[in-house]
Every structure is written in C-alpha cells, then in structure tokens.
Amino acid sequence: MNKIVITRHEALVEYLREQGMIDDSTTVINHATHEDVMGKDVIGVLPLSLAAEANSVTEIPLRLTPEMRGQELSLETLRQIAGKPVKYKVEVL
Numbered sequence: 001m002n003k004i005v006i007t008r009h010e011a012l013v014e015y016l017r018e019q020g021m022i023d024d025s026t027t028v029i030n031h032a033t034h035e036d037v038m039g040k041d042v043i044g045v046l047p048l049s050l051a052a053e054a055n056s057v058t059e060i061p062l063r064l065t066p067e068m069r070g071q072e073l074s075l076e077t078l079r080q081i082a083g084k085p086v087k088y089k090v091e092v093l
Contacts, residue, residue, distance in 0.1 A: 043057075
C-alpha cells in the first residue's frame with residue numbers, strides 16, 4: 001500500500017479508521033524519515049522538506065482551543081473538533 005500515517009496520537013489513528021481513511025493494514029509511525037514518506041500518500045503533519053518527498057500529504061485540521069494544545073485528545077474530542085481532510089501536494093521550486 002502506498003499510504004502511511006505519521007502521528008503519535010492513537011486517538012487520531014482510531015478516528016482515521018472510523019472515517020474509512022485507513023484500515024488495519026495501513027502503516028502508522030511516530031516519526032518520519034525521507035525514506036518513510038518518499039512517493040507515498042501521507043496522512044499527518046510533516047515538515048515541508050519531508051512533505052516535498054511525499055506524493056501527497058493529507059491533514060486533518062483540528063479546531064484546538066489553547067487549553068487543548070499539547071494534550072492527548074480522546075476519540076470523542078477528535079470527533080467534535082476535526083475538520084474536513086485537506087490534501088496537499090508540496091514541491092520544491
């Protein structure tokens with residue numbers, strides 16, 4: 001499969017499964033290298049230098065309050081604050 005999830009948040013992985021964006025066979029890793037993302041469709045947040053190596057990067061925008069930042073969020077909270085997925089194509093000019 002050419003899809004990979006980059007996150008350290010288990011609730012986000014559960015949310016992505018619930019939304020049908022990934023299944024149990026999708027690779028999930030905490031921290032990405034160039035080799036991990038090269039040519040793949042990535043779901044998660046990446047530095048631009050890594051995003052440029054990926055085929056695409058899909059972000060799940062979260063409407064976080066200041067109090068939520070840096071906190072581990074529950075699946076229920078993610079359901080409430082997750083926006084529509086946004087897919088990006090990043091290239092080096």
